[in-house]
Amino acid sequence: xxxxxxxxxxxxxxKLGEADRIIxxxxxxxGKIRAVAxxxxxxxxxxxxxxxxxGHVDLQLATGRTLDVVTQVECRHAWGxxxxxxxxxxxxxxxxxxTADRLVxxxxxPSRRQFLLLAGALRVLSQGTTDGxxxxxxxxxxYLLRALAAAGYAPxxxxxxxxxxxxxxxxxxxxxxxxxxxxxxxxxxAVPAPATLALMGALLTGDWPATRDVEPARQxxxxxxxxxxVAWHLxxxxxxxxxxxxx
Amino acid sequence: xSQPPAGPPLLTRPPGQQVAPRTSGRGGWAALAPxxxxxxxxxxxxxAVLGIGRPSRDEELAGAGDPYHPSYGASGYxxxxxxxxxxxxxxxxxxxxxxxxxxxRELAEIHVDLALxxxxxxxxxxEADVETWPEHDVEITPDRPVAEGRxxxxxxxxxxxxxxxxxVRGVRTPWYRQGDEQGAAGQPESSAWWFPANDHxxxxxxxxxxxxxxxxxxxxSTGALVSRDIxxxxxxxxxxxxxxxxxxxxxxxxxxxxYRLEAGQVAGRPYVYAVSEALPPDQQQxxxxxxxxxxxxxxxxxxxxxxxxxxxxGGVVPAFPFxxxxxxxxxxxxxxxxxxxxxxxxxxxxxxxLAHMWFGDHVTLERWxxxxxxxxxxSYLEWVVAEDxxxxxxxxxxxxxxxxxxxxADFWRVRMDDPGAEQLFATVYERGPMALQxxxxxxxxxxxxxxxxxxxxxxxxxxxxxxxxxxxxxxxADLDPWYDAWISGTxxxxxxxxxxxx
Numbered sequence: 001x002x003x004x005x006x007x008x009x010x011x012x013x014x015k016l017g018e019a020d021r022i023i024x025x026x027x028x029x030x031g032k033i034r035a036v037a038x039x040x041x042x043x044x045x046x047x048x049x050x051x052x053x054x055g056h057v058d059l060q061l062a063t064g065r066t067l068d069v070v071t072q073v074e075c076r077h078a079w080g081x082x083x084x085x086x087x088x089x090x091x092x093x094x095x096x097x098x099t100a101d102r103l104v105x106x107x108x109x110p111s112r113r114q115f116l117l118l119a120g121a122l123r124v125l126s127q128g129t130t131d132g133x134x135x136x137x138x139x140x141x142x143y144l145l146r147a148l149a150a151a152g153y154a155p156x157x158x159x160x161x162x163x164x165x166x167x168x169x170x171x172x173x174x175x176x177x178x179x180x181x182x183x184x185x186x187x188x189x190a191v192p193a194p195a196t197l198a199l200m201g202a203l204l205t206g207d208w209p210a211t212r213d214v215e216p217a218r219q220x221x222x223x224x225x226x227x228x229x230v231a232w233h234l235x236x237x238x239x240x241x242x243x244x245x246x247x
Numbered sequence: 248x249s250q251p252p253a254g255p256p257l258l259t260r261p262p263g264q265q266v267a268p269r270t271s272g273r274g275g276w277a278a279l280a281p282x283x284x285x286x287x288x289x290x291x292x293x294x295a296v297l298g299i300g301r302p303s304r305d306e307e308l309a310g311a312g313d314p315y316h317p318s319y320g321a322s323g324y325x326x327x328x329x330x331x332x333x334x335x336x337x338x339x340x341x342x343x344x345x346x347x348x349x350x351x352r353e354l355a356e357i358h359v360d361l362a363l364x365x366x367x368x369x370x371x372x373x374e375a376d377v378e379t380w381p382e383h384d385v386e387i388t389p390d391r392p393v394a395e396g397r398x399x400x401x402x403x404x405x406x407x408x409x410x411x412x413x414x415v416r417g418v419r420t421p422w423y424r425q426g427d428e429q430g431a432a433g434q435p436e437s438s439a440w441w442f443p444a445n446d447h448x449x450x451x452x453x454x455x456x457x458x459x460x461x462x463x464x465x466x467x468s469t470g471a472l473v474s475r476d477i478x479x480x481x482x483x484x485x486x487x488x489x490x491x492x493x494x495x496x497x498x499x500x501x502x503x504x505x506y507r508l509e510a511g512q513v514a515g516r517p518y519v520y521a522v523s524e525a526l527p528p529d530q531q532q533x534x535x536x537x538x539x540x541x542x543x544x545x546x547x548x549x550x551x552x553x554x555x556x557x558x559x560x561g562g563v564v565p566a567f568p569f570x571x572x573x574x575x576x577x578x579x580x581x582x583x584x585x586x587x588x589x590x591x592x593x594x595x596x597x598x599x600x601l602a603h604m605w606f607g608d609h610v611t612l613e614r615w616x617x618x619x620x621x622x623x624x625x626s627y628l629e630w631v632v633a634e635d636x637x638x639x640x641x642x643x644x645x646x647x648x649x650x651x652x653x654x655x656a657d658f659w660r661v662r663m664d665d666p667g668a669e670q671l672f673a674t675v676y677e678r679g680p681m682a683l684q685x686x687x688x689x690x691x692x693x694x695x696x697x698x699x700x701x702x703x704x705x706x707x708x709x710x711x712x713x714x715x716x717x718x719x720x721x722x723x724a725d726l727d728p729w730y731d732a733w734i735s736g737t738x739x740x741x742x743x744x745x746x747x748x749x
Binding site: 162163170171174175182184185186187188189190191192193220221223224227231232233235237246 | 420569586592651
C-alpha cells in the first residue's frame with residue numbers, strides 16, 4: 001500500500017466497528033482528510049490519545065480503497081490538554097474545530113490558509129497572544145473573522161459593503177457583508193459603537209496590541225456581530241456556538 | 248426628618264403576605280433511625296436511578312408553542328392585565344408584578360417568563376409553590392388547580408441584578424446600564440429582565456407600571472404618564488405609567504436615570520419626549536427637536552394608514568447605546584442616540600418606528616416566524632412617506648433594490664414565510680418592502696391601498712398567512728406567482744409582470 005506523510009489537526013472522530021475510529025482532520029497539504037485509525041479504542045493502542053480532537057500531529061497514512069489508514073502518529077501539540085483545564089477555552093476551541101470542518105467542505109482539496117489559521121488560533125487559545133492573554137471569546141472572534149475572510153467572506157469595516165462609498169460608516173449588516181452607508185443601510189441594521197467596529201477590524205487583521213484595553217461591553221457587542229456574521233455565511237448555524245461559555 | 252433607608256425596601260408586598268419560614272422538627276426521630284435506614288436508602292436509590300420525585304413540569308404549558316423559540320411564553324391562559332410594581336436602584340430591580348389572566352384550560356400549574364430570582368408567588372391571594380426552570384421559565388403551582396374559563400390573579404415577588412442574566416438566544420442582553428442610567432428594551436427578549444409575563448407576542452395585554460426610583464431620577468415607560476410620584480416617601484419617587492391599549496410584552500420598556508422630559512398635548516393626544524441628561528446639552532436640544540417631529544410623521548402616516556391606533560405618543564433617547572437604531576416600543580419608541588442625531592437618517596428612523604405603531608404594535612406578529620407582518624410594512628412605509636416628501640417613488644426603490652440584489656444568491660435564500668430563528672431580521676427589511684411594492688403592482692393601486700389601510704386598522708395578532716389570505720380576498724389577480732417569488736422563493740424573482748416586476 002502506498003503511504004504518504006502530512007501534518008494535521010484532528011477535528012472530530014467517530015467510532016467504527018469494535019475498536020476502530022474514523023478521524024476527520026484538517027491537514028497542511030491535503031485539506032480535509034478522513035482516515036481510519038485501527039484498534040485505536042483499545043487500551044493498548046499506541047497512538048490512541050494523539051488522535052483526539054485538538055491533537056496537532058505529524059502522521060503517516062496508507063492509501064486505502066475507500067478510506068486511508070493511519071499507520072504512524074507523532075504528537076506536535078496536544079492542545080486538548082491545556083484547553084480541557086479551562087471550560088471557556090475548551091468551548092471556544094470546539095467552535096473553531098466545527099468552523100474549520102464547515103468551511104473546508106471538500107476532502108483532499110488543499111486549504112493551507114485554513115490549516116494555518118486553525119493551528120495558530122489553537123496555539124493562541126492555549127498559550128496566549130503575542131501581546132499577552134486575551135479572553136477566549138476574543139481569540140475565537142478573531143479566528144472566526146479570519147477564517148471567513150480566508151473562505152472569501154471578508155467583512156468590510158471601512159467602506160460600504162453594498163455600494164463601496166468610503167467610510168467610516170455607523171451600521172453593520174451581516175447580510176450586506178459589513179458596514180453600510182446611510183443610503184444602503186437596511187432599517188434594522190445594528191449600530192455598534194465605533195470602538196466595536198475598530199475592535200472587529202483589529203481582530204480581523206490579528207492586531208492584538210489594539211485589543212488591549214477593550215471594554216467588556218464592546219467585546220460583547222463584537223461577539224454578537226461576529227456570531228450574526230458567521231450565522232449568515234454558514235447557512236446552518238454552528239451547533240457548538242450554543243454551548244460556548246462566554247465571559 | 249426621617250433617615251433614608253440603608254437600602255431600598257425592594258419587595259413592596261403587604262405585611263400579611265410575608266412568607267413564613269418553613270421549619271421541620273427533629274426531636275424523637277433519632278431513636279427510629281436504624282429502622283428507617285433501609286427504606287431511606289431504597290428511596291434514595293429509586294430517586295437516583297429512576298428519577299422518582301424529581302420536580303416535573305407540563306411542557307405544553309411551559310411555552311407558547313413558538314416554532315423558533317419554544318421556551319418563550321406560556322400556554323393555558325390569556326393574560327389580560329399586568330401591574331408592574333418595581334424598584335430600580337443601583338444594581339437591583341425588584342418588586343411585585345400582578346398578572347390578571349383567564350384560564351383557557353384547567354391549570355394545575357401556571358408558567359411565566361422571568362429572568363430574576365423569585366422569592367414568592369400567590370394565586371388569588373393564596374401562596375403558591377414556585378419552581379424555576381432553565382430559559383427563564385417560572386412554574387407556579389397553586390394549592391388547587393385554576394378552573395378553565397376562570398379569571399385569576401398571580402402575584403410574583405422577585406429581585407435581582409438584570410445584568411447578571413444571559414439571554415436565552417444570542418449574546419446581547421436587553422438590559423443596559425451606563426453611569427446612573429439603566430433600562431430594558433429589546434426584541435425578541437426583554438420583559439423577563441424586569442417583569443414576569445407570558446412573554447410571547449401572541450398574548451398582548453394591558454400594562455401598567457409603577458416604577459420606584461431615587462428622588463430626582465426619572466423613570467420612563469409606555470402609555471400615559473399618570474403621575475410623577477404616587478408615593479409618599481421623601482427619598483423615593485414612584486412613576487406611574489398606564490397603557491390603555493393591549494401590548495405585546497416585548498413592546499414594553501423601562502429606562503431610569505436623569506432625563507429631560509417634555510410633555511404636552513398635540514393634535515388632541517398627550518405626548519412625552521425624554522432625552523438623557525447624560526448627553527451634552529446641545530445634543531439634548533437637537534434630539535428633542537427630532538422627537539418633536541413625531542406628530543408630523545404620525546400625521547403623514549395617517550394619510551395612508553388611517554387613524555393612529557393609540558392614545559399617547561412620544562419617544563425616548565437614552566445615553567446608553569442600543570445595538571439597534573430604534574425599537575418600536577408602544578406609544579413611545581426608543582431611539583439610538585447616534586442614529587437619531589444623524590441628520591441623514593433621523594427622518595427615516597422616525598418614520599420606520601412610528602409606522603410600527605400600526606404594523607407590529609397595533610397589528611402584532613402572531614409568532615416570531617411572522618416577522619414579515621411587522622418589518623416588511625414598517626420598512627415599506629419609509630418608501631411611501633419618502634415618495635410623499637418628493638424623494639424616490641416606492642417603485643423606484645423597488646427597482647433600485649432589485650437591481651442591487653438580484654445577483655446576490657445568498658440574499659434570496661432566506662424565505663419570508665420561514666426565515667429561520669437565526670436569520671429572522673437578516674433580509675426582511677429589504678425583501679419585505681420589495682415584496683409589498685411588487686404586490687401593489689400585481690393587485691393594482693386601489694385594491695392595494697385599501698388593503699394597506701384596513702390591515703393597518705384591524706388590530707390584534709396576525710400571521711403572514713392571515714395577511715396573504717386577506718390580500719387574496721381583495722383581488723381577482725392571481726397572487727400565486729407573487730407568493731412563490733417573493734414569500735416562499737429562495738432565488739431572485741424573475742422580471743415578469745406576474746410577480747410585480749417588469
